[in-house]
Amino acid sequence: MRKHETAVFILPAGLLVCALLGVPMLMMARISLNHYDPMVLMVEALTAENYLRAVTDPYYQQVLMVTLGVALSSTVLTLLLAFPAAYWLSRMESRWKSTVTILTLFPLLVGNVVRSAGWIALLGNDGLINATLQEAGFIVGPLRLLYTPGAVIVGIVGVVLPYMVLTLSAVIEGIPRQVEEAAGNLGARPLTVFRRVVLPLATPGVVAGSVLVFILCMNAYATPVLLGGPQFQMMAPAVYDQFSRVSNWPFGAALAFILLIVTLLMTVVGSAALSRKYRAA
Amino acid sequence: MGTLSLQGLRKEYGQSVAVERVDIDVGEGELVSLLGPSGCGKTTTLRMVAGFIEPTEGRVVIAGQDVTKMPAYARQTGMVFQSYALFPHMTVAGNVGFGLEMRGVGRAERDRHIMEALKLVQLDHLSERLPRQLSGGQQQRVALARALVINPEVFLLDEPLSNLDAKLRAQVRGEIRALQQRLGLTTLLVTHDQEEALTMSDRLIVMEGGRVRQVGTAEELYENPADAFVADFVGRCNIVKGTIEGSAMRSESGSLLPCRMEGAPANASVLALRPERIAMQPGTDGSGLTARIGAVLYLGAQTEYQLDLDGTVLTAIRPTPQDNDALRHIKTGDTVNISWDPAAARLLPA
The missing domain is CATH 3.40.50.300 (P-loop containing nucleotide triphosphate hydrolases)
Incomplete structure (x- = not known):
């Protein structure tokens, strides 16, 4: 089959994306330029005021910074936890390999809301950890575990870990075992083999996994709402608040676009930097 | 080093x-x-x-x-x-x-x-x-x-x-x-x-x-291979199972194959013969072993012959016959006389 004939195959998926993503995005872009009036809500206009407010208001600057901070630390933590697991998984030779791969996906079977509710039961002031510690006499009052940035980060990491492990192990599997052995044979200790051979060759996986996870973290909704509590604000919940609670669609749309642009910028800059670092190794 | x-x-x-x-x-x-x-x-x-x-x-x-x-x-x-x-x-x-x-x-x-x-x-x-x-x-x-x-x-x-x-x-x-x-x-x-x-x-x-x-x-x-495995793995070799009868080996299909008796190990049960040690003459003169040509495989410098001795199959490899060679026109189905130096046929353990 010739090249342009196979192009037909992308039509169904392409049309779906256009209809369900492209069109609403264009509508949102238009809405973000409208004016908001508390009495009549949205007024047709062509103004940058929503974007200006979003970037100059210290509150929303703070929300963006918190979002970036949580997303970056979650991505790094995920990478650190996932790499050893992915390496082990991809070098596994036993017949349990496919079983373990499916087990890796198991956490995804539990929805974010259900999972986070369970975490509340675990981490809350009356939760299992605090109750146990108080019972054992280690602490007097309950520790503040829930409604902290730490709880949000750990919660998000728990959700996105499978994506990172599977992305990384797919790439590590493509690194021939013999290449590592060759490095060992030439005198490289295991840590040097990792740094000079495995890591550079796994870079495409590190980039792909990090991008995927970073995007998921930037847009996290349920976990920050449930584990961060009312005081803790990230971008996705803030966007939702504008649409549903305040009914300020133009400002909500502007926030959404800022989130999109920042995510895109970070992704492009980050992956370019990572790729360059290891290209000439 | x-x-x-x-x-x-x-x-x-x-x-x-x-x-x-x-x-x-x-x-x-x-x-x-x-x-x-x-x-x-x-x-x-x-x-x-x-x-x-x-x-x-x-x-x-x-x-x-x-x-x-x-x-x-x-x-x-x-x-x-x-x-x-x-x-x-x-x-x-x-x-x-x-x-x-x-x-x-x-x-x-x-x-x-x-x-x-x-x-x-x-x-x-x-x-x-x-x-x-x-x-x-x-x-x-x-x-x-x-x-x-x-x-x-x-x-x-x-x-x-x-x-x-x-x-x-x-x-x-x-x-x-x-x-x-x-x-x-x-x-x-x-x-x-x-x-x-x-x-x-x-x-x-x-x-x-x-x-x-x-x-x-x-x-x-x-x-001088030590056993049938080595003989077969190093180079090509005809390996024939059978029992020793006098100074020859009786193959399972009944042919009596001359072989070297001196130096044969006590547990010898096969005869090992390199394909290039088998000589052939077209036709039969009544003496020696007679075989039917099962296949002729032309390999360029050499030609390989599949030989059927009443059910025992041997492979012979000879230099490809030139113009005036008696073997030149030999083809599948022909009958030939085959022989070898008994010293070339070794008795080995399996």
Whole structure:
């Protein structure tokens, strides 16, 4: 089959994306330029005021910074936890390999809301950890575990870990075992083999996994709402608040676009930097 | 360069034994090959020498030092992998220099050694290329240079030619052997290709089922195989089962085949006869053995004949007959007289 004939195959998926993503995005872009009036809500206009407010208001600057901070630390933590697991998984030779791969996906079977509710039961002031510690006499009052940035980060990491492990192990599997052995044979200790051979060759996986996870973290909704509590604000919940609670669609749309642009910028800059670092190794 | 000595080397995986009590000595500057079918334990043995696999029992001694417990990175072995295992993200020079870098050799000296090693394999003009920009043969030579530049005590070759096409293989075989002899490299070569082993080695070790079947020079193994397995694996051989009757062997289909009785082991149960030792005359004169031609396979310089002796099938290989040769017009279905020097037909244990 010739090249342009196979192009037909992308039509169904392409049309779906256009209809369900492209069109609403264009509508949102238009809405973000409208004016908001508390009495009549949205007024047709062509103004940058929503974007200006979003970037100059210290509150929303703070929300963006918190979002970036949580997303970056979650991505790094995920990478650190996932790499050893992915390496082990991809070098596994036993017949349990496919079983373990499916087990890796198991956490995804539990929805974010259900999972986070369970975490509340675990981490809350009356939760299992605090109750146990108080019972054992280690602490007097309950520790503040829930409604902290730490709880949000750990919660998000728990959700996105499978994506990172599977992305990384797919790439590590493509690194021939013999290449590592060759490095060992030439005198490289295991840590040097990792740094000079495995890591550079796994870079495409590190980039792909990090991008995927970073995007998921930037847009996290349920976990920050449930584990961060009312005081803790990230971008996705803030966007939702504008649409549903305040009914300020133009400002909500502007926030959404800022989130999109920042995510895109970070992704492009980050992956370019990572790729360059290891290209000439 | 040092010597290599494997003493009572044994490797078990759970219940199964991969290598059973292997004793091998490779002298300084000697090339010894481990020859055998896949699964015979030859690669496991090589990997125990390199330090990738820990033996269950026995010792690995390199240059007089017991390295059995030493990790791979601390052993002075230079290995060429079947897949070459070049670092895909490093240039040719980066690949060759890696081992020197690990040994803390400074930049300037490293570059000098890299270029020397690349000159040795005639690749000094490609030092800045990446492995994927090289042909298979060139990659193979980079792998050689990378293993040689660190001046290993022992040079290890794991099926180094199996990824090359037939013509290149013959050429590289000669090049590696010449290099090995010129530099006096103590070498252990693993191969399943008997032609490779026969042409390259000082001595061969035939392995099967984790055990050493026979050790010897190419000529010793070919002319004087210890058993039917070695006879069949090294070169081509007709193996006929039967019982001894006087000074001949009665095959299972009833033909009486002359053979050499002196030196035959007591447990001999097969007759081994090289295809090129069988002579043929067209037609029958009533004496000797008569066979029907089952097939004629033209191989260029040689021609192979399938011979049917009342159910016992033998293969004969003769130089392709020329114009005035009586065998020239022989074809499938013809009857021929066949004979051989009884001394060429050996009785061996199965």
